[in-house]
Amino acid sequence: TQLLEQSPQFLSIQEGENLTVYCNSSSVFSSLQWYRQEPGEGPVLLVTVVTGGEVKKLKRLTFQFGDARKDSSLHITAAQPGDTGLYLCAGWGTGNQFYFGTGTSLTVIP
Amino acid sequence: ETGVTQSPTHLIKTRGQQVTLRCSSQSGHNTVSWYQQALGQGPQFIFQYYREEENGRGNFPPRFSGLQFPNYSSELNVNALELDDSALYLCASSLDRRNTGELFFGEGSRLTVL
Numbered sequence: 001t002q003l004l005e006q007s008p009q010f011l012s013i014q015e016g017e018n019l020t021v022y023c024n025s026s027s028v029f030s031s032l033q034w035y036r037q038e039p040g041e042g043p044v045l046l047v048t049v050v051t052g053g054e055v056k057k058l059k060r061l062t063f064q065f066g067d068a069r070k071d072s073s074l075h076i077t078a079a080q081p082g083d084t085g086l087y088l089c090a091g092w093g094t095g096n097q098f099y100f101g102t103g104t105s106l107t108v109i110p
Numbered sequence: 111e112t113g114v115t116q117s118p119t120h121l122i123k124t125r126g127q128q129v130t131l132r133c134s135s136q137s138g139h140n141t142v143s144w145y146q147q148a149l150g151q152g153p154q155f156i157f158q159y160y161r162e163e164e165n166g167r168g169n170f171p172p173r174f175s176g177l178q179f180p181n182y183s184s185e186l187n188v189n190a191l192e193l194d195d196s197a198l199y200l201c202a203s204s205l206d207r208r209n210t211g212e213l214f215f216g217e218g219s220r221l222t223v224l
Contacts, residue, residue, distance in 0.1 A: 004152075031209040042114070042200055042215025043153070050210060088152050092209035097143070097166045100152035 002027040002093040004101035012107045016078050021087055021104045023072045029091030032065055032072045033098070037086040046074075079108045114203050116216035123191050124224050131186040131219045133201030139214070141207055142184040144176060145200040147218070153200055159184055160207055188221075196223045 004025045013019055023032070031050040035043035047056050049065035049072065056063045062075040072089055089101040115134045123129050135142050141160045145153035155168035159178035173189040182203070188195060198220050202213040 006152075033212075035213075041217055042202070043213070044215070045212045048210050048212070086150070090152075090213075095166050096207055096209075097155050097158060097168070098213065099155065100145070103150065103152045105150060 002029070002091065002099045004089055004091055004099055006087075006089060006101040006104045008104060009102065010105050010107075012109065013079055015080060015108055015110050019076050019079060019106070021074045021076075021106070023074075023089035023101050025070050025091065027091070027093060028069050029093050029099075030069070031092045032069070033090045033092075034063055034072070034074055035088045035090060037088060038084075043086075043088055076106075079106075081108045081110050084108050114201060114214050114216035116199075116201050116219050118219055119217065120220045120222075122222045122224060125191055125193060127191050127223075128187065128189045129191060129221060131188075131199050131201075131221075133184045133186070133203075133216060135182045135184065135201075135203030136214050139203035139205055140182050141204045141211075142178055142182065143202050143204070143213070144184070144186045145202065146170075147198045147200055149198075156186065158207070165207070191223045193223050196221060 033048045034046045037043040047063045052067045052069045054065045060077045087104045090098040143158040144156040147153040158166040162178045178184045198218040200218045202215045204211040
């Protein structure tokens with residue numbers, strides 16, 4: 001089993017603040033994805049990164065894949081209440097399957 | 111284009127019983143995977159089906175079994191239910207098994223074992 005540890009586990013911030021979520025492992029992944037899950041729903045894909053050192057930006061969200069392809073980060077600028085949810089990283093590893101991280105629960109207070 | 115649908119959405123069982131959960135994959139998707147998600151945690155991979163055959167399995171005992179049908183819909187069966195089986199069970203479909211493939215999730219089936 002390839003473990004992906006996310007930190008922090010819980011995050012509660014005021015609207016307009018910036019935040020970073022980390023996804024770390026001792027294993028190498030050929031790709032890494034980030035999903036957001038809202039209560040009562042399944043996770044929805046935000047981004048896929050495949051190259052070590054790759055940086056992708058989606059509006060206020062910036063995703064980075066570590067050079068060694070063992071870790072990733074998600075940075076949100078000027079958080080909004082609509083960003084509230086459970087953020088999950090998922091790495092494609094051995095056994096041709098996605099291994100999901102432990103999750104970061106984000107609450108943005110208006 | 112219809113998305114991934116799961117049934118039932120909620121169910122309550124007692125320890126020792128058996129349960130079957132169902133999933134209709136998104137149109138055109140030939141791969142279905144099942145995940146178990148405890149409250150506030152990340153999904154844990156149970157197994158994956160590709161064109162009606164199991165082609166990947168996570169660290170779950172044999173009492174967790176599944177099927178995929180010719181129309182690519184799928185079932186998850188759990189025998190001899192235990193209290194720790196209480197969780198949200200998510201089904202995800204994808205076009206294929208690529209490492210860049212997007213997983214499309216259903217809303218899940220919430221199982222409570224008493």
